[in-house]
Amino acid sequence: MQMTMRWFGDQYDTVKLWQIRQVPGVTGVISTLYGSVPGEVWQLRDILALKSEIEAAGLSLSGIESLNVHDSIKAGLSDRDVYIDNYIESLKNIGEAGLHMVCYNFMPVFDWTRSELARVRPDGSTVFAYNQEAVDALVPEEMFDRVNSGADGILMPGWEPERMAHVKELFEIYRDVDEEKLFDNLKYFLERIMPVCNEYDIKMAIHPDDPAWSVFGLPRIITNKANILRMTGMVDDVHNGVTFCAGSYGTNPENDLPDMIRSLKGRIHFAHVRNLKFNSPGDFEESAHLSSDGSFDMYEIMLALYDIGFDGPIRPDHGRMIWGEKAMPGYGLYDRALGVAYLNGLWEAIQKTHG
Ligand code: CS2
Ligand code: MN
Secondary structure, three states: OOOEEEOOOOOOOOOHHHHHHHOOOOEEEOOOOOOOOOOOOOHHHHHHHHHHHHHHHHEEEEEEEOOOOOOOHHHHHOHHHHHHHHHHHHHHHHHHHOOEEEEEEOOOOOOOOOOOOOOOOEOEEEEEEEEEHHHHOHHHHHHHHHHHHHHOOOOOOOHHHHHHHHHHHHHHHHHOOOHHHHHHHHHHHHHHHHHHHHOOOOEEEOOOOOOOOOOOOOOOOOOOOHHHHHHHHHOOOOOEEEEEEHHOOOOOOOOOOOHHHHHHHOOEEEEEEOOOEEEEEOOOEEOOHHHHHOOHHHHHHHHHHHHHHOOOOOOOOOOOOOOOOOOOOOOOHHHHHHHHHHHHHHHHHHHHHHH
16 A cells, blocks of 8 residues: 545645655645646646645655546536546546556535534534534525635635536536436446546546535435446446445445455455444544544554555545644544554554554
8 A cells, every 4th residue: 555645736725745754654645636626637647746846845646636526527417528628638647657556526516514523522612413403404605604714714625615516507407316316427437437447557547425415415325335346347347446434435334445445356456444433323523544543443444455465545534633734624634644653553563463
Protein backbone atom coordinates (compact mmCIF):
# COMPACT_ATOMS: atom_id res chain seq x y z
CA MET A 1 0.00 0.00 0.00
CA GLN A 2 1.01 3.60 -0.40
CA MET A 3 0.13 5.87 2.55
CA THR A 4 -1.34 9.19 1.48
CA MET A 5 -3.35 12.13 2.74
CA ARG A 6 -6.00 14.09 0.91
CA TRP A 7 -5.00 17.63 -0.01
CA PHE A 8 -7.36 20.18 -1.51
CA GLY A 9 -4.81 22.52 -3.05
CA ASP A 10 -2.97 25.54 -1.74
CA GLN A 11 -5.88 27.89 -2.24
CA TYR A 12 -8.39 25.85 -0.24
CA ASP A 13 -6.54 23.69 2.27
CA THR A 14 -5.42 24.89 5.71
CA VAL A 15 -2.87 22.08 5.74
CA LYS A 16 0.37 22.68 3.85
CA LEU A 17 2.29 20.21 1.74
CA TRP A 18 5.42 20.65 3.84
CA GLN A 19 3.42 19.56 6.90
CA ILE A 20 2.12 16.47 5.13
CA ARG A 21 5.68 15.69 4.06
CA GLN A 22 6.62 15.44 7.76
CA VAL A 23 4.02 12.81 8.62
CA PRO A 24 6.05 9.59 8.83
CA GLY A 25 5.32 7.16 6.03
CA VAL A 26 3.26 9.53 3.89
CA THR A 27 4.72 9.66 0.41
CA GLY A 28 1.85 11.01 -1.62
CA VAL A 29 -1.27 13.09 -1.65
CA ILE A 30 -4.63 12.56 -3.27
CA SER A 31 -5.94 15.75 -4.79
CA THR A 32 -8.32 17.32 -7.25
CA LEU A 33 -8.87 20.50 -9.22
CA TYR A 34 -11.00 21.77 -6.40
CA GLY A 35 -12.39 24.81 -8.16
CA SER A 36 -13.76 22.79 -11.08
CA VAL A 37 -17.45 21.95 -11.44
CA PRO A 38 -18.89 18.60 -12.54
CA GLY A 39 -19.16 18.41 -16.31
CA GLU A 40 -16.20 20.67 -17.05
CA VAL A 41 -13.16 19.37 -18.98
CA TRP A 42 -9.98 19.25 -16.89
CA GLN A 43 -7.15 20.82 -18.82
CA LEU A 44 -3.81 19.04 -19.02
CA ARG A 45 -1.87 22.16 -18.02
CA ASP A 46 -3.91 22.49 -14.80
CA ILE A 47 -3.34 18.85 -13.88
CA LEU A 48 0.37 19.16 -14.62
CA ALA A 49 0.62 22.34 -12.53
CA LEU A 50 -0.98 20.55 -9.57
CA LYS A 51 1.35 17.60 -10.04
CA SER A 52 4.51 19.72 -10.17
CA GLU A 53 3.50 21.72 -7.12
CA ILE A 54 3.10 18.47 -5.16
CA GLU A 55 6.32 16.98 -6.50
CA ALA A 56 8.23 20.16 -5.64
CA ALA A 57 7.24 19.50 -2.02
CA GLY A 58 8.76 16.01 -2.16
CA LEU A 59 5.47 14.12 -2.50
CA SER A 60 3.74 12.36 -5.36
CA LEU A 61 0.27 12.93 -6.71
CA SER A 62 -1.03 9.42 -6.08
CA GLY A 63 -4.47 9.81 -7.59
CA ILE A 64 -7.50 12.02 -8.07
CA GLU A 65 -10.34 12.41 -5.60
CA SER A 66 -12.73 13.30 -7.06
CA LEU A 67 -13.46 13.66 -10.71
CA ASN A 68 -17.14 14.35 -10.13
CA VAL A 69 -19.84 12.96 -12.39
CA HIS A 70 -22.45 15.39 -13.73
CA ASP A 71 -26.02 14.79 -12.54
CA SER A 72 -27.22 14.41 -16.17
CA ILE A 73 -25.11 11.25 -16.37
CA LYS A 74 -26.37 9.89 -13.06
CA ALA A 75 -29.98 10.67 -13.90
CA GLY A 76 -29.58 9.45 -17.52
CA LEU A 77 -30.81 12.66 -19.16
CA SER A 78 -30.76 13.17 -22.91
CA ASP A 79 -27.67 15.40 -22.75
CA ARG A 80 -25.61 12.86 -20.81
CA ASP A 81 -23.36 12.01 -23.76
CA VAL A 82 -22.03 15.55 -23.88
CA TYR A 83 -20.96 15.26 -20.26
CA ILE A 84 -19.57 11.77 -20.74
CA ASP A 85 -17.49 13.08 -23.67
CA ASN A 86 -16.17 15.78 -21.37
CA TYR A 87 -15.42 13.20 -18.69
CA ILE A 88 -13.50 11.12 -21.23
CA GLU A 89 -11.53 14.22 -22.23
CA SER A 90 -10.65 14.84 -18.58
CA LEU A 91 -9.59 11.21 -18.15
CA LYS A 92 -7.41 11.47 -21.24
CA ASN A 93 -5.66 14.48 -19.73
CA ILE A 94 -5.32 12.74 -16.38
CA GLY A 95 -3.76 9.81 -18.24
CA GLU A 96 -1.46 12.11 -20.20
CA ALA A 97 -0.29 13.53 -16.87
CA GLY A 98 0.75 10.01 -15.84
CA LEU A 99 -1.93 9.47 -13.18
CA HIS A 100 -3.55 6.08 -12.73
CA MET A 101 -6.27 6.24 -10.08
CA VAL A 102 -9.50 8.22 -10.15
CA CYS A 103 -12.01 8.19 -7.30
CA TYR A 104 -15.59 9.28 -8.04
CA ASN A 105 -19.05 8.65 -6.69
CA PHE A 106 -22.47 7.99 -8.16
CA MET A 107 -24.63 9.51 -5.43
CA PRO A 108 -27.55 11.57 -6.74
CA VAL A 109 -27.43 15.27 -5.79
CA PHE A 110 -25.47 15.04 -2.54
CA ASP A 111 -22.10 13.61 -1.64
CA TRP A 112 -21.87 12.44 2.00
CA THR A 113 -24.49 13.46 4.55
CA ARG A 114 -23.99 14.20 8.24
CA SER A 115 -26.30 15.95 10.70
CA GLU A 116 -23.47 17.52 12.72
CA LEU A 117 -20.01 18.68 11.70
CA ALA A 118 -18.73 19.32 15.21
CA ARG A 119 -20.26 17.06 17.84
CA VAL A 120 -18.24 17.30 21.05
CA ARG A 121 -16.90 13.99 22.34
CA PRO A 122 -16.06 13.25 26.00
CA ASP A 123 -12.39 14.15 25.41
CA GLY A 124 -13.35 17.58 24.01
CA SER A 125 -12.52 16.74 20.39
CA THR A 126 -15.18 17.52 17.78
CA VAL A 127 -16.30 15.14 15.08
CA PHE A 128 -18.77 14.53 12.26
CA ALA A 129 -21.91 12.80 13.50
CA TYR A 130 -25.10 11.38 12.03
CA ASN A 131 -28.47 11.16 13.65
CA GLN A 132 -31.29 9.75 11.56
CA GLU A 133 -34.04 11.66 13.34
CA ALA A 134 -32.21 14.93 12.86
CA VAL A 135 -31.77 14.21 9.14
CA ASP A 136 -35.42 13.16 8.76
CA ALA A 137 -36.49 16.47 10.25
CA LEU A 138 -34.64 18.48 7.59
CA VAL A 139 -35.50 19.42 4.04
CA PRO A 140 -32.52 19.19 1.66
CA GLU A 141 -31.96 22.96 1.50
CA GLU A 142 -31.60 23.08 5.26
CA MET A 143 -29.07 20.31 5.08
CA PHE A 144 -27.02 22.36 2.68
CA ASP A 145 -27.21 25.47 4.90
CA ARG A 146 -26.26 23.40 7.89
CA VAL A 147 -23.16 21.95 6.26
CA ASN A 148 -22.03 25.33 5.07
CA SER A 149 -22.70 27.27 8.25
CA GLY A 150 -20.87 24.65 10.30
CA ALA A 151 -17.77 24.92 8.19
CA ASP A 152 -16.66 28.44 9.15
CA GLY A 153 -16.93 29.61 5.58
CA ILE A 154 -14.65 26.81 4.40
CA LEU A 155 -15.83 25.16 1.20
CA MET A 156 -16.80 21.56 1.99
CA PRO A 157 -16.00 18.87 -0.60
CA GLY A 158 -19.14 17.60 -2.26
CA TRP A 159 -21.24 20.55 -1.09
CA GLU A 160 -20.07 23.14 -3.57
CA PRO A 161 -22.49 26.11 -3.80
CA GLU A 162 -22.71 25.86 -7.63
CA ARG A 163 -24.33 22.47 -7.28
CA MET A 164 -26.48 23.35 -4.33
CA ALA A 165 -27.92 26.52 -5.83
CA HIS A 166 -30.22 24.24 -7.84
CA VAL A 167 -31.23 21.70 -5.24
CA LYS A 168 -34.91 21.68 -6.20
CA GLU A 169 -34.25 21.20 -9.93
CA LEU A 170 -31.75 18.48 -9.10
CA PHE A 171 -34.32 16.57 -7.09
CA GLU A 172 -36.76 16.95 -9.95
CA ILE A 173 -34.50 15.19 -12.48
CA TYR A 174 -34.34 12.11 -10.25
CA ARG A 175 -38.11 11.81 -9.90
CA ASP A 176 -38.29 8.71 -12.09
CA VAL A 177 -34.88 7.28 -11.23
CA ASP A 178 -35.05 4.23 -9.00
CA GLU A 179 -32.18 1.93 -8.03
CA GLU A 180 -32.49 -0.16 -11.19
CA LYS A 181 -32.35 2.91 -13.37
CA LEU A 182 -29.36 4.22 -11.46
CA PHE A 183 -27.55 0.91 -12.02
CA ASP A 184 -28.34 1.16 -15.75
CA ASN A 185 -27.03 4.72 -15.89
CA LEU A 186 -23.84 3.71 -14.09
CA LYS A 187 -23.34 0.80 -16.49
CA TYR A 188 -23.83 3.06 -19.50
CA PHE A 189 -21.29 5.54 -18.11
CA LEU A 190 -18.72 2.85 -17.29
CA GLU A 191 -19.00 1.17 -20.67
CA ARG A 192 -18.31 4.46 -22.38
CA ILE A 193 -15.29 5.39 -20.26
CA MET A 194 -13.60 1.95 -20.10
CA PRO A 195 -11.76 2.29 -23.44
CA VAL A 196 -9.92 5.44 -22.32
CA CYS A 197 -9.23 3.86 -18.91
CA ASN A 198 -7.72 0.86 -20.66
CA GLU A 199 -5.66 3.00 -22.98
CA TYR A 200 -4.09 4.97 -20.13
CA ASP A 201 -4.37 2.31 -17.42
CA ILE A 202 -6.58 4.47 -15.25
CA LYS A 203 -8.18 2.58 -12.40
CA MET A 204 -11.61 3.96 -11.63
CA ALA A 205 -12.50 3.65 -7.94
CA ILE A 206 -16.13 4.29 -7.06
CA HIS A 207 -16.67 5.73 -3.60
CA PRO A 208 -19.55 4.21 -1.60
CA ASP A 209 -22.66 6.14 -0.70
CA ASP A 210 -22.39 7.71 2.70
CA PRO A 211 -24.45 6.83 4.66
CA ALA A 212 -25.06 3.52 2.94
CA TRP A 213 -28.81 3.96 2.47
CA SER A 214 -31.23 6.30 0.77
CA VAL A 215 -31.44 9.85 2.13
CA PHE A 216 -34.18 12.35 1.26
CA GLY A 217 -35.85 9.66 -0.86
CA LEU A 218 -33.01 9.60 -3.44
CA PRO A 219 -31.89 6.19 -4.75
CA ARG A 220 -28.49 4.92 -3.62
CA ILE A 221 -26.79 1.77 -4.87
CA ILE A 222 -23.15 1.60 -3.74
CA THR A 223 -24.11 0.45 -0.29
CA ASN A 224 -23.39 -3.23 0.37
CA LYS A 225 -21.59 -6.37 -0.79
CA ALA A 226 -24.30 -7.62 -3.15
CA ASN A 227 -24.57 -4.28 -4.93
CA ILE A 228 -20.85 -3.66 -5.22
CA LEU A 229 -20.30 -7.14 -6.66
CA ARG A 230 -23.11 -6.47 -9.10
CA MET A 231 -21.39 -3.23 -10.05
CA THR A 232 -17.94 -4.76 -10.59
CA GLY A 233 -19.50 -7.73 -12.43
CA MET A 234 -21.69 -5.73 -14.79
CA VAL A 235 -18.64 -4.15 -16.41
CA ASP A 236 -16.05 -6.81 -15.82
CA ASP A 237 -12.82 -4.90 -16.30
CA VAL A 238 -10.06 -4.39 -13.75
CA HIS A 239 -10.29 -0.65 -14.40
CA ASN A 240 -13.83 -0.71 -13.04
CA GLY A 241 -12.96 -0.87 -9.36
CA VAL A 242 -13.77 0.58 -6.00
CA THR A 243 -12.64 2.87 -3.23
CA PHE A 244 -13.05 0.81 -0.12
CA CYS A 245 -14.22 3.41 2.39
CA ALA A 246 -14.57 1.70 5.77
CA GLY A 247 -16.38 4.65 7.33
CA SER A 248 -19.01 4.75 4.58
CA TYR A 249 -19.79 1.03 4.19
CA GLY A 250 -19.50 0.77 7.96
CA THR A 251 -22.46 3.13 8.51
CA ASN A 252 -24.55 0.00 8.04
CA PRO A 253 -23.58 -2.42 10.85
CA GLU A 254 -24.82 -5.32 8.68
CA ASN A 255 -21.87 -4.77 6.34
CA ASP A 256 -19.06 -7.15 7.29
CA LEU A 257 -16.11 -4.97 6.27
CA PRO A 258 -13.26 -7.55 6.22
CA ASP A 259 -15.49 -9.96 4.27
CA MET A 260 -16.38 -7.27 1.75
CA ILE A 261 -12.69 -6.44 1.27
CA ARG A 262 -11.85 -10.10 0.64
CA SER A 263 -14.67 -10.43 -1.88
CA LEU A 264 -13.26 -7.46 -3.83
CA LYS A 265 -9.76 -8.83 -4.35
CA GLY A 266 -8.11 -7.18 -7.35
CA ARG A 267 -10.77 -4.50 -7.62
CA ILE A 268 -9.92 -2.24 -4.65
CA HIS A 269 -7.85 0.58 -6.10
CA PHE A 270 -8.01 3.00 -3.18
CA ALA A 271 -8.75 2.65 0.53
CA HIS A 272 -10.20 5.08 3.08
CA VAL A 273 -9.73 3.70 6.55
CA ARG A 274 -11.43 5.28 9.54
CA ASN A 275 -13.55 4.25 12.51
CA LEU A 276 -17.10 5.01 13.64
CA LYS A 277 -18.71 4.75 17.05
CA PHE A 278 -22.35 3.67 17.12
CA ASN A 279 -24.36 5.06 20.01
CA SER A 280 -27.69 3.58 18.91
CA PRO A 281 -28.91 2.14 15.57
CA GLY A 282 -29.67 5.57 14.07
CA ASP A 283 -26.83 7.50 15.64
CA PHE A 284 -23.09 7.35 15.10
CA GLU A 285 -20.07 9.61 15.30
CA GLU A 286 -16.63 9.50 13.70
CA SER A 287 -14.33 8.42 16.51
CA ALA A 288 -10.55 8.28 16.54
CA HIS A 289 -8.99 5.61 14.30
CA LEU A 290 -8.02 3.39 17.25
CA SER A 291 -10.19 0.24 17.38
CA SER A 292 -11.01 0.68 21.06
CA ASP A 293 -12.34 4.20 20.48
CA GLY A 294 -15.02 3.09 18.00
CA SER A 295 -17.05 0.14 16.78
CA PHE A 296 -14.77 -1.36 14.10
CA ASP A 297 -11.87 -3.76 14.43
CA MET A 298 -9.23 -1.81 12.53
CA TYR A 299 -6.74 -4.64 12.74
CA GLU A 300 -9.14 -6.97 10.92
CA ILE A 301 -9.75 -4.33 8.23
CA MET A 302 -6.02 -3.84 7.64
CA LEU A 303 -5.43 -7.59 7.72
CA ALA A 304 -8.07 -8.14 5.03
CA LEU A 305 -6.38 -5.49 2.85
CA TYR A 306 -3.06 -7.21 3.43
CA ASP A 307 -4.50 -10.64 2.61
CA ILE A 308 -5.82 -9.53 -0.78
CA GLY A 309 -2.44 -8.02 -1.64
CA PHE A 310 -3.74 -4.47 -1.69
CA ASP A 311 -1.03 -2.21 -3.11
CA GLY A 312 -2.87 0.99 -3.98
CA PRO A 313 -3.05 4.33 -2.21
CA ILE A 314 -4.68 4.40 1.21
CA ARG A 315 -5.62 7.36 3.37
CA PRO A 316 -6.98 7.92 6.86
CA ASP A 317 -10.05 9.73 5.51
CA HIS A 318 -11.65 12.02 8.09
CA GLY A 319 -10.11 12.93 11.41
CA ARG A 320 -11.40 14.54 14.58
CA MET A 321 -10.67 18.19 15.28
CA ILE A 322 -8.18 18.23 18.15
CA TRP A 323 -5.58 20.44 19.86
CA GLY A 324 -7.44 23.62 18.91
CA GLU A 325 -6.78 23.24 15.21
CA LYS A 326 -8.86 25.37 12.83
CA ALA A 327 -9.34 23.53 9.56
CA MET A 328 -11.93 22.17 7.18
CA PRO A 329 -14.07 19.84 9.35
CA GLY A 330 -12.82 16.27 8.98
CA TYR A 331 -9.65 17.40 7.23
CA GLY A 332 -7.35 18.84 9.87
CA LEU A 333 -3.71 17.79 10.05
CA TYR A 334 -3.34 16.46 13.59
CA ASP A 335 -5.85 13.68 13.90
CA ARG A 336 -5.32 12.45 10.37
CA ALA A 337 -1.60 12.27 11.12
CA LEU A 338 -2.38 10.20 14.21
CA GLY A 339 -4.54 7.99 11.99
CA VAL A 340 -1.66 7.53 9.56
CA ALA A 341 0.73 6.57 12.35
CA TYR A 342 -1.72 4.03 13.73
CA LEU A 343 -2.53 2.45 10.36
CA ASN A 344 1.17 2.26 9.55
CA GLY A 345 1.77 0.56 12.90
CA LEU A 346 -0.91 -2.02 12.24
CA TRP A 347 0.51 -2.65 8.76
CA GLU A 348 4.07 -3.13 9.98
CA ALA A 349 2.90 -5.59 12.63
CA ILE A 350 0.81 -7.50 10.10
CA GLN A 351 3.71 -7.67 7.65
CA LYS A 352 6.06 -8.99 10.32
CA THR A 353 3.66 -11.59 11.64
CA HIS A 354 2.17 -12.70 8.32
CA GLY A 355 5.11 -12.17 5.96
C1 CS2 B 1 -14.95 11.64 1.07
C2 CS2 B 1 -16.02 11.74 0.01
O1 CS2 B 1 -14.85 13.45 2.51
C3 CS2 B 1 -15.38 12.37 2.28
O2 CS2 B 1 -16.24 11.82 2.95
O3 CS2 B 1 -14.64 10.35 1.41
O4 CS2 B 1 -16.53 13.03 -0.05
C4 CS2 B 1 -15.42 11.34 -1.33
O5 CS2 B 1 -14.36 12.18 -1.61
C5 CS2 B 1 -16.37 11.42 -2.49
O6 CS2 B 1 -17.57 10.77 -2.23
C6 CS2 B 1 -15.70 10.80 -3.70
O7 CS2 B 1 -16.38 11.16 -4.82
MN1 MN C 1 -14.37 8.02 2.14
